[in-house]
Amino acid sequence: MTDLLEKRENWGSLGGFILAAVGSAVGLGNLWAFPYKIYSFGGGAFLIPYIIALFAVGLPLIILEFSLGHYTQRAAPNAMRRCVKPFEGIGWLGSFMCILIICYYPVILGYCLTYLGYSIQGIFNGGELPWAAEGVEGINQAKGFFFDKYLNHHESFSLGGVELKVLGPVIIIWILMYLCIFKGINLVGKIVWLTVPIPWIMLIILTVRGLTLDGSTEGLAYYLSPDFSELAKPITWRYAFGQVFFSMSLGWGTMIAYSSFLHRKSDLNNNAGIITLTDFATSFIAGVAIFATLGGMSYVTAQAGNAVPVDQVADKGVSLAFIAFPYTLAQLPFSAWFSFFFFLALVTLGIDSAFSITETLLASIVDKTGFSRGKVLVGITVAGIFVSSVFATQGGLNWVGEIDGIVNGTFGAAFLGLLECLAIGWLYRLDYLRKHSNSCSEWPLGKWWDVSIRIVIPIILGTLFFWNIFDKATAGTPMKNPEGGYNINVLVTAAVTALGFLLAGLATLLKTRIQDDVPNIPHLKINDMPNRKKIRRHFSSACVIFALSIAAFGLTIHNTAYPDSVILEQKLVMFLAYLLIVSAAVDAFQAEKNISCLGQLRKLPNIQAGASGVMSVMSISACLSIILTYLSDILLEDKAKAEIPDSLTTVSYIILAFVTVVVVGGLIWSFHRIKASKNNELQETEAI
16 A cells, blocks of 8 residues: 555646636536526526535535545545445446537637637737627527537537538647647646636726626526525426536546545644535626626516517526526626636636546556556547537537536436445445545534435435436427437437447456455344344335335336326325335444444445445435425426516525525635634644
């Protein structure tokens, strides 16, 4: 183990790691994905599940990934393998997710680079941007420039021809990503000192300008006034949780890989808090900038006598940021210069996230194969350019949205987070990771973190998983379209999901060339447990409850899909679900108690005790999804879509106050703890 730690490259400084991790977490996911998702899925209602996901799931999970990477000193597949060998497949599923994202992410960055080029051209053409115009014409010009002049976009899923003005910038982005990481993690730690602060400055400028537009208040009212009926739709929760995983780079191993390069005395818990709060602040402020702009755009249409409400004034899709932001920039004095600095900021911000995903995939392959880092990076770059060219076609934008939907889908990043929690929480010694994280952190994790990873987060993510399966199963989306031909969404989702599991399985079966000196820790035998009779009894009970929960879930799907052939009444199924939740909760906490009492035994949890916990929390999740299904149906029937208020409401001001206190207070506290930690280390050094 000593040789491994000596050979493992380290970040040049703590600040370099924090900025790199912030750069990975804070990227186009905040300025591009977050605004269009909140615009598409409920406006202010989207903020509620997003905040829940960020702090109830995102923060504990990023600490888990930091501690796992730092403890094992390996990228995700090998880090999972060093815990329990079969878990390597979970890490490779994350690597496959990296492949999906890195296929289309450089294309979005290519759009930013193109707009950067047009901004430079505008500077030398008298300061005029090519999409600039006054009033309603400005809105139409921004839309037409992006869709027609630049993309030559068509609506169908047929690819059409390759657009060279799109492909060229994509190739440049891949070359920039290569140059950023080919010399190793130390170079990354230096680059982020430039690429992370600049976008924040530009985002603040755009926010101020958006707030000064006439009509901006109406846009903010839509952003900060929840339509609670949207919370009854599983797709709102799925995209909110998916956005947290996408934005914070959770689930696919980026934070595991980054923390594996950290110095052994790095403060893991504090870093996790800083990154979570910074990510939240960036997303929220980006939302303010976008929706203030949308309010201004809506006001302009009203002044022209053709009023368009805030929720319809722009395209609800991945192109939103490339319409709203350019429109705002065109309204500024010296617009070409501001546009130049803004899109330069977007490129630098996006590059951080892009090369972090590439670094994750690179580290996983190198750790597995022992191949030269340089050769693997060249291979990834060449293959990436080839695959990204698919999205640089006339129909490529449609496929960007399709693949992004898979990343946020039922088997997307949130599902990988669920697998991580179940595997590490129930079948590995979670207390090892907690003690390791506490040993190098200023503020310690308590027992609450174990309960969160084992029970709370799996129940939340499991409920979301089953709820979305139910939604898909009852949506009536056929394999074939009524007008003929196959449904492209169903086929692509099924094919990509199957391919991901297949590749993860094959990668796990391949021999690992780099053999670490890892002790083979066996699972504790049932006969060695002092309460083995209780464990056997609870395992049997968990199996029965899990089977009944899945049966009840299947009955709910059948009753909803075929209402004319109801097998069991809704009230009976609901009563069964409540009963199973209580029974499963008892088994889950008993299993948690059995695993927590291992004490000083140098063995892994008993398989039966761990399996009991896994089945218990999944039973609770399945039954909760049944209850949510019926409650959401009632809510959607009884409550019509809320009207968009014209001004900020009391709820809006409460949300603003909450965000300000959490972000400002949390960051001040986190940086204060870092300063206190450094002072303590200095005093100890002087004493020695």
